[in-house]
Amino acid sequence: MSIELRNRALEYVNAFDGRTLGHFINGAAVEGEGDRFEVFEPATGEILGGACDATAKEVDAAVEAARSAFQRWAATPGTKRRKILHDIADLIEERADDIAAMECLDAGQAWRFMSKAALRGAENFRFFADQAPFASDGKSLPTQDHLNYTIRHPIGPVAVITPWNTPFMLSTWKIAPALASGCTVVHKPAEWSPFSARLLVEIAHEAGLPAGVLNTVNGLGESTGKRLTEHPDIKAIAFVGESKTGSAIMRQGSESLKRVHFELGGKNPVVVFEDADLDLALDAVIFMIYSLNGQRCTSSSRLLVQQSIHDDFVAELAKRVKILKVGDPFDPATEVGPLIHRRHFEKVASYMDVARRDGAIIAAGGAPHELGNGGYYFQPTLFTGARQSMRIAQEEIFGPVLTAYSFEDEADAIAQANDVKYGLAAYLWTADVGRALRVANAFEAGMVWVNSENVRHLATPFGGMKASGIGRDGGDWSFDFYMETKNVALAYGTHKIQRMGV
Numbered sequence: 001m002s003i004e005l006r007n008r009a010l011e012y013v014n015a016f017d018g019r020t021l022g023h024f025i026n027g028a029a030v031e032g033e034g035d036r037f038e039v040f041e042p043a044t045g046e047i048l049g050g051a052c053d054a055t056a057k058e059v060d061a062a063v064e065a066a067r068s069a070f071q072r073w074a075a076t077p078g079t080k081r082r083k084i085l086h087d088i089a090d091l092i093e094e095r096a097d098d099i100a101a102m103e104c105l106d107a108g109q110a111w112r113f114m115s116k117a118a119l120r121g122a123e124n125f126r127f128f129a130d131q132a133p134f135a136s137d138g139k140s141l142p143t144q145d146h147l148n149y150t151i152r153h154p155i156g157p158v159a160v161i162t163p164w165n166t167p168f169m170l171s172t173w174k175i176a177p178a179l180a181s182g183c184t185v186v187h188k189p190a191e192w193s194p195f196s197a198r199l200l201v202e203i204a205h206e207a208g209l210p211a212g213v214l215n216t217v218n219g220l221g222e223s224t225g226k227r228l229t230e231h232p233d234i235k236a237i238a239f240v241g242e243s244k245t246g247s248a249i250m251r252q253g254s255e256s257l258k259r260v261h262f263e264l265g266g267k268n269p270v271v272v273f274e275d276a277d278l279d280l281a282l283d284a285v286i287f288m289i290y291s292l293n294g295q296r297c298t299s300s301s302r303l304l305v306q307q308s309i310h311d312d313f314v315a316e317l318a319k320r321v322k323i324l325k326v327g328d329p330f331d332p333a334t335e336v337g338p339l340i341h342r343r344h345f346e347k348v349a350s351y352m353d354v355a356r357r358d359g360a361i362i363a364a365g366g367a368p369h370e371l372g373n374g375g376y377y378f379q380p381t382l383f384t385g386a387r388q389s390m391r392i393a394q395e396e397i398f399g400p401v402l403t404a405y406s407f408e409d410e411a412d413a414i415a416q417a418n419d420v421k422y423g424l425a426a427y428l429w430t431a432d433v434g435r436a437l438r439v440a441n442a443f444e445a446g447m448v449w450v451n452s453e454n455v456r457h458l459a460t461p462f463g464g465m466k467a468s469g470i471g472r473d474g475g476d477w478s479f480d481f482y483m484e485t486k487n488v489a490l491a492y493g494t495h496k497i498q499r500m501g502v
Helices: 002-014 056-075 078-094 096-107 111-134 167-181 195-206 221-230 243-256 278-294 307-322 342-358 410-418 433-442 475-482
Strands: 023-025 028-030 036-040 047-052 140-142 146-154 158-161 185-188 214-216 236-240 259-263 269-272 302-306 361-364 381-384 401-407 425-429 447-450 483-491
Touching: 002 047, 002 096, 002 195, 023 056, 023 195, 056 146, 056 185, 056 214, 056 221, 078 096, 078 111, 078 167, 078 195, 096 111, 096 167, 096 195, 111 167, 111 475, 158 167, 158 221, 167 185, 167 195, 167 236, 167 475, 185 221, 195 214, 221 243, 236 243, 236 475, 243 259, 269 278, 269 410, 278 307, 278 401, 278 425, 302 307, 302 410, 307 361, 307 381, 307 401, 342 361, 401 410, 410 433, 425 433, 433 447, 475 483
Parallel strands: 158 185, 158 236, 185 214, 236 259, 269 302, 269 425, 302 401, 381 401, 425 447
Antiparallel strands: 023 028, 023 214, 036 047, 140 146, 146 483, 361 381
8 A cells, every 4th residue: 555655646746747846827837947956755865856946937927826816816705715615625635645645755754644634634624614704704893973893804915835844734724714815825835845735736726716816836945935925916924934934034024014924933842740641641742742753843842741750751751762663654554754854854863962962861762763765764862861951952853852851840840841932832731720720821832732732623723922933823813814904983973073173
């Protein structure tokens, strides 16, 4: 089965001329005119194919297509938008295996997780499809002399820039609410894993999405991305990626006062108190850092364990980490696949020396995983004996690497958990309800899960504090970003207007 799935994904890539992606603009495939850059298969390190860096002319064409289609799409009744988005979801479900296989092939993600992520992409479209008929709804805010009511309008053409870790699912996460609101989109996927974005735009048009409503341009961040974020006809930028890149995008869009929504980096704590269900906590700790190859913005990459249970908990953790199955992403038994790219592999590997120099212990892993095929595999790694001041406890490594250390009491746990520049997510394990409430309120994080791993409910707000982002996704919060709110004040005729100049 794994060979068949990989071959199907390869067949899709090989169908492009020279295995090179161009763009998809105004409802049609466009061969790129810009410089070609290579895309590597993480599992082998070999060249998988390539894509063309969009030229200024091609970016202009994509934005113009979105601009020209905007008024028609914005005026499309919400019920019709709902129907089209549900049709997209239907096709995503029909092609879920192909989508998952592509994520395994060009992103190196394990099949056991990607088979579910493809279906989650369909769920994203269904959730926002059902909100589309009500996206413009506002509030009635009456006063004694006026009836105030609000209404929302789609903001216009928007840029969606998505990352390489789970590219298809995260693309649907951003694009579905934008389309449901009535916006048109120019999507730039990450250059390291661009192929599933092409699947998405093809599926969308097969489902009946009008030409120009969703356009996809490939390219590098410093060229295509910059052209897109600086473009005067793009009204908002939705970006998922590194905090440093988000800062650059904010500068690029500042001249035209673009609205921005950023989901950025994280160095998320998982805090385990002595009264927790330790078996469940251990399962969650392992899942939330080693699934998705550790390449996950919400991963709990810092483990804080209460001193009284620290040694026993970490010893059991090390045993489990050492037997995690690293292997071929297409193998259903694989738990940890390869890292995305040679450059990222070298970044993750560099932290092994950082940990040693700072005095931490490598209790598991700590080296490349040799499978004999040239892929970017790294052993699931556990650092122990760490301190909050160490770089491994402060910097986002974004790989299958967990840093563990202890805390004394509730106040110490809160202080250490908050002592980073990031504030995306936090996880808390305790049987004390009062403590759960106090600590959750004290965490400097946009999202807190108590006695749970990351279970996302689409109606809830998703986003971070501090260097982890700006704004919130999910439910009505997504429409607040993609739409402008207008207030209309209608007088009852009972208020007195001051007279001047009489």
